[in-house]
Amino acid sequence: MTLTQVSSWQSFGGTLSVHDHESALQNCTMRFAVYTPPQADPETVPVLWYLSGLTCSWANVMEKSGLQRAASKHGIMIIAPDTSPRGEDVPDDEGYDLGQGAGFYLTATQEPWAKHYKMDQYITDELPKVIAEHFPAADMSRQGIFGHSMGGHGAITLHLKHPDVYKSCSAFSPITSPCQVPWGQKAFTAYLGDASVAWEQYDATELVKERQTKATILVDTGTADTFLERELKPEIFTEACRKHGQRLDYNMRDGYGHDYYFIATYMDEHIAHHARALEA
């Protein structure tokens, strides 16, 4: 697969680079960013995937979270994919919470979305092959996953489905029961059709009833998060984890919001959580 480098910067002794490639899976050009820590030459290093939230691209976390500091310290490669397929030929919606920028890390079955929207397969299958081919320092036997909001939910669901691939998992301010909240219901109806068993395979709360992992999932959410009561509803997921034996370290952080100032504040703890699990 051909990779086009869009830009590159030095950061905390490592390199942040942005790349385009043609996604045969999603039928469009996809862009992603990689932070390669200084340890990557000559060592191999663990790979940590960061899935962003609604409206975001690779840039939000790389520009605003300060994660390069901790990734450099621990020697972890960070991959930041986009949040959906994009382009003039890719279907979109007027809402910020559907279509481009809002892929929800699932495989759409409904029109007009089905040709392009396959973000879960893109993250778990197509993009890892690109990384393995073009970033030889990436140790694909040591991968973790985390994210924010819609992407925090994506990280938890992909960890629950692929615990042998993503050995560590954490999330900031995640959606955790999309079947029961407006963001999830709107997206799932559009991408998957009316409510059905198809929804449950993309719902962290439903998934954790069926399968639990050996990992402890780390979550931080702010008490001043404006989406807390309507979209995030931590109590549904924490209760399901408790009842079904999934280890979970869910922290409510007093006074923090849904923003990257919050994420930056707790980024070190999340990277350290993954570093321990991935032996970085």
Next chain:
Amino acid sequence: MTLTQVSSWQSFGGTLSVHDHESALQNCTMRFAVYTPPQADPETVPVLWYLSGLTCSWANVMEKSGLQRAASKHGIMIIAPDTSPRGEDVPDDEGYDLGQGAGFYLTATQEPWAKHYKMDQYITDELPKVIAEHFPAADMSRQGIFGHSMGGHGAITLHLKHPDVYKSCSAFSPITSPCQVPWGQKAFTAYLGDASVAWEQYDATELVKERQTKATILVDTGTADTFLERELKPEIFTEACRKHGQRLDYNMRDGYGHDYYFIATYMDEHIAHHARALEA
């Protein structure tokens, strides 16, 4: 003076807030941001001014530099003003390097700029009064100043002119001899008229020939900075400092650019430099 709070976020245990106020000096509404560290309640804390570069507002440094971490650790209040007067009634230019977003921290004497463009007086006189009135934790007897590019130059010139006010000074990738480079020559011609003694009072290299301070000025610049040879020309200023006895710690950082990924990498060292001088 009335202050309108535009937004507020919690960050590293402190508060980042953005405010508007009517500037009688510049005849427009001015916006600035303040990071108040957790120590500010109940202590008073030193105040560190960050002057941004061309095109920037308060947001660039607050969103991208990660400075809240170190400001929280050391207990320093950070003030991030805008880089010029702004608004529909404020004169502008098609170039990114003149007019709105490009105030150059000077008092314009030429038309159409003279009514609004007085950024040096705004930074040294009008805005400190606003801070002292509305942020009682600000210890105005302990102030430092730093910045990036055009703002790094602003920081050095204001430190050289007001060493008893700004007791510490540092800069990332600063312009240091504006009379001798295209950015400075374009801006000074527009704001101040043809080359004259008026230019020299805003030129760090000219100023340091006349006055030196007790402080050591800390500077970091990247060797891969695309503006290095054309606009920054470190050798002119370092030679003037050496010849005239101004203490200067000027570091060239291998492989880094003119961007906030570079600034973030060395931000801790700059905040620590100011913390030592300001006894934070």
